Structure formats: C-alpha cells, structure tokens
Amino acid sequence: xxxxxxxxxxxxxxxxxxxxxxxVIIALIPALIASVLIFGxxxxxxxxxxxxxxxxxxxxxxxxxKKPQTTSDLSAVVTGLLLALNLPPVVPLYIPVIGSIFAIMxxxxxxxxxxxxxxxxxxTARIFVMLAWTxxxxxxxxxxxxxxxxxxxxxxxxxxxxxxxxxxxxxIIKSEGSVASINLLDLFLGTTGGSAGEVSxxxxxxGGVYLIVRRVIDYKIPLIYILTVGFLTSLxxxxxxxxxxxxxxxxxxLGAIFMAxxxxxxxxxxxxxxxxxxxxxxxxxxxxKFSNMPEGVSFAILIMNIVTPLIDKYIYPRPFGxxxxxxxxxxxxxxxxx
Numbered sequence: 001x002x003x004x005x006x007x008x009x010x011x012x013x014x015x016x017x018x019x020x021x022x023x024v025i026i027a028l029i030p031a032l033i034a035s036v037l038i039f040g041x042x043x044x045x046x047x048x049x050x051x052x053x054x055x056x057x058x059x060x061x062x063x064x065x066k067k068p069q070t071t072s073d074l075s076a077v078v079t080g081l082l083l084a085l086n087l088p089p090v091v092p093l094y095i096p097v098i099g100s101i102f103a104i105m106x107x108x109x110x111x112x113x114x115x116x117x118x119x120x121x122x123x124t125a126r127i128f129v130m131l132a133w134t135x136x137x138x139x140x141x142x143x144x145x146x147x148x149x150x151x152x153x154x155x156x157x158x159x160x161x162x163x164x165x166x167x168x169x170x171x172i173i174k175s176e177g178s179v180a181s182i183n184l185l186d187l188f189l190g191t192t193g194g195s196a197g198e199v200s201x202x203x204x205x206x207g208g209v210y211l212i213v214r215r216v217i218d219y220k221i222p223l224i225y226i227l228t229v230g231f232l233t234s235l236x237x238x239x240x241x242x243x244x245x246x247x248x249x250x251x252x253x254l255g256a257i258f259m260a261x262x263x264x265x266x267x268x269x270x271x272x273x274x275x276x277x278x279x280x281x282x283x284x285x286x287x288x289k290f291s292n293m294p295e296g297v298s299f300a301i302l303i304m305n306i307v308t309p310l311i312d313k314y315i316y317p318r319p320f321g322x323x324x325x326x327x328x329x330x331x332x333x334x335x336x337x338x
Contacts, residue, residue, distance in 0.1 A: 017114065021074035023216045027207035028081055028258065034190050034200035038143045039089035040152040043196035047084035049093050053100035054080030061109045075114050079103050082122035082258060085197020086251065086298075087129075089141050090155050095133055099125040115264045119305035123259050127298050140193035142166040166193030169249035170294035179245045187248035198251040208257040221266060221277045222256040228281025236289055252284065255297040265305040272315045279304050 035043040058076040062069050070076075080100050087096060103125035108117045130137040143166075144150045167175075169182055169192050186192050190200025198204075211217045226247050233246035247253070260266065260280055267276045280300050287296025 017073045017075065020216055021078050023211060023214050024078050024258065025074065025081065027210045027216075028078075028085065028197070030203035030206045031085055031197040031200060031254070032081070034203035035085065035089065035196040036152065038190050038199060039141060039196060040144050040155050042155045043084070043089045046087060046089075046091060046093070046096050046196065047081055050084035050087075050096035050100050051077050051080035053097045054083070054104050057101045057104035058109065061105055070113060073114065075108075076104055079108070079121045079125075082197075083125050085254060086122060086126040086195050088137060088139055089196045090139075091136050092133075095129050095136060098132075099129040102128050117264060119302050120259045120262045120265050123255070123298050123301045123305075127302060130298070140166050140168055142193065143191045168193045168294065169245060170288065173242075173245060173249075174288075174294045179239075179241050182245045182249075184244055184248065187245065192249070194249075195251060195254075198254040201248045201253050204253040204257055208253070211257065211261075217257070217261040218266075218273060220273050221261050221280075224274065224277035225256040225260055225280045225284075226252060228278055229284050232281060232285045233288075236285065246285075246288075250288075250295045251297040255301055256280070260301050260304075262305075265308055267308050267311040267315070269312070269316050272311045275311055275315055276304055276308065279307065 032044070032047060054076040055071050059069060059071050061067075062071075080096075080103075083099050083103060084096055087099075103121035107119060107121040107124045108114065111117050141155065144152065144154055146152075169187060172181060173179055188201050190203065192199055208217075208222060212219045229252055230243040230247045234240045234243045260277070267273055283300035283303055284296040287299055288294060
C-alpha cells in the first residue's frame with residue numbers, strides 16, 4: 001500500500017490549496033474596494049506593488065534554490081494583499097516591497113514554505129516594517145472627502161500630509177480616556193483613520209461571512225477572539241459602552257478573520273482552538289490597555305502563533321479507548337489518572 005506524505009495544511013475534502021487561497025482573495029476584495037472608496041487609489045497601488053513583490057520573492061527563492069515553483073498556489077498573493085491592507089493608506093512604496101520580501105523569504109520560505117512557517121507571514125512582516133519605519137507606519141490619513149472638491153487621486157504626488165493626518169479611533173480613546181467622541185457608524189463603515197484594510201468593519205464582515213459559508217475558516221476563532229476583546233475591555237473600563245468601539249476599531253476584525261485563522265499557525269482540536277482564541281483576546285486587550293501602543297492585534301497574533309505548537313502538544317483530544325495521563329510535576333514523571 002502506498003501512502004502520500006505532504007506538508008500542512010491538510011484538507012479532508014476536495015478543496016485544494018489554490019482553491020482555498022482564491023476564496024481568501026475573494027473575501028478580501030470588499031476590504032480592498034472599501035480602502036479605495038475611502039482613501040483613493042493609492043492603497044490599490046500599494047496592494048499591486050505588495051502582491052507583485054511577494055509573488056516575485058517566492059518565484060526567485062524557488063529559482064535560486066532549484067525547488068519546484070509554488071507561486072500558482074496563490075498563497076504569496078494572499079500574503080502580499082494582507083500585508084498591503086495592514087499598511088497605512090499612504091506609505092512609501094519601498095515599505096510594501098521590503099515587507100513582502102521579508103514575509104516570503106524570511107518568514108515563509110526559509111522555514112520550508114507553505115505550512116511550515118512558524119507565524120503568519122503578513123502579520124510578522126507588518127511588525128517588522130512598523131519597527132523599522134515607525135513614523136511612516138503611524139501616519140494615518142483622513143478619508144477623502146469627495147464633496148469638498150477632492151478626488152480618488154488626491155493623495156498621488158503629495159509630499160506633505162501634515163494637514164491631512166488623522167488619529168485612529170483607538171488612539172483617540174486612549175488619549176481621551178473615553179469613547180464619548182467615537183462615532184460607531186464611522187467605525188462600521190470605515191470613514192476613520194487607520195490602516196487601509198482595517199477601517200471598514202462592514203467590508204471585513206462581508207468577507208468573513210463568505211469564508212465561513214465556504215467553510216474556509218473556523219468561525220470559533222474570530223468569534224471568541226472578538227467577543228473576548230469586547231467583554232474584557234468593558235470589564236476593565238467598567239463601562240459596556242466600550243464594547244462596540246473596542247471590536248470595531250483597530251485591526252481586530254482584519255486580524256481575527258484573516259490572519260488568526262491561518263491553518264498552519266493556529267491549533268487543531270476544539271479545546272486548543274478555544275485556548276488560542278481566548279489567548280488572542282486577552283493579549284490584545286492587555287497590550288491596548290497597558291502598553292504605549294493603542295493597538296495590540298499584530299503582537300497578540302504573533303505571540304499566539306509561536307505558542308500554537310505547545311497548545312497542540314498539551315491540549316489535544318483523547319483518542320477513543322486511550323487512557324488519559326497527567327503530568328506529576330512534583331515527582332517529575334507521568335502517572336495514569338485514576
């Protein structure tokens with residue numbers, strides 16, 4: 001009998017990696033369209049540059065290492081698009097180029113390619129470029145006001161955005177210590193400052209519903225993650241009014257739906273998924289509340305990606321008929337549970 005051995009992700013149905021990645025791309029299109037309608041065509045240029053850099057990086061790595069080409073599985077396209085949507089609407093174009101190269105070559109290919117990366121490539125690349133170019137990565141542009149004579153090309157060719165900068169909703173909440181000035185409709189539609197693809201909760205929810213209907217992602221991860229952030233934030237602030245602003249603002253929706261659900265960096269098994277999602281929510285709230293940064297999604301996902309192998313090792317379903325064991329740390333040996 002012959003067995004086929006392959007790397008993760010493993011699918012138990014007829015879906016292929018290419019089909020899964022195509023579904024993710026389709027689900028991200030509403031967020032990309034929203035970013036263009038809100039901030040103009042510059043985010044589209046950033047997305048094209050980021051995707052092209054990611055695909056070329058994977059092709060070039062496979063070429064120089066003489067490995068089979070894998071760009072047709074579309075995973076590099078997903079990484080490039082996710083990275084672009086995690087960037088400010090207007091950034092120097094070398095940032096998505098370098099970010100995509102880092103995501104593909106360092107985080108993905110050096111660890112063995114798709115399914116062997118230790119963390120989500122796009123979120124890791126976002127952290128890398130944010131630490132390397134903090135000023136550019138924290139300059140948020142106001143949405144374009146078409147009624148004021150502006151057009152979707154308004155941000156092209158500009159060198160000074162000082163008069164057009166805008167604080168993100170989370171930064172406003174943190175500085176004011178209140179949600180009184182936050183407009184929930186603006187958060188839902190996306191007419192606020194923030195990364196190109198994170199501002200419109202409506203667009204991200206449309207993509208999330210599509211992925212759930214297509215059974216591409218496990219709904220438990222984004223649902224538990226988002227609810228944990230909302231309830232825990234309200235509990236810490238002792239005010240339920242913080243619930244909706246905390247889940248509609250920042251990169252929570254984008255991270256929870258599209259990056260925390262990455263097959264190769266999220267746990268297997270029911271309880272593993274629960275622990276993983278709860279950990280994401282707790283870390284996000286703690287970073288948002290007690291660090292100097294108003295946002296914590298990126299670091300929370302990276303940390304839990306690293307912890308995922310431990311979750312899979314120690315939190316797993318018991319095989320039918322197996323005797324459950326527990327660790328006796330006092331005696332430093334395994335004993336059978338009675």
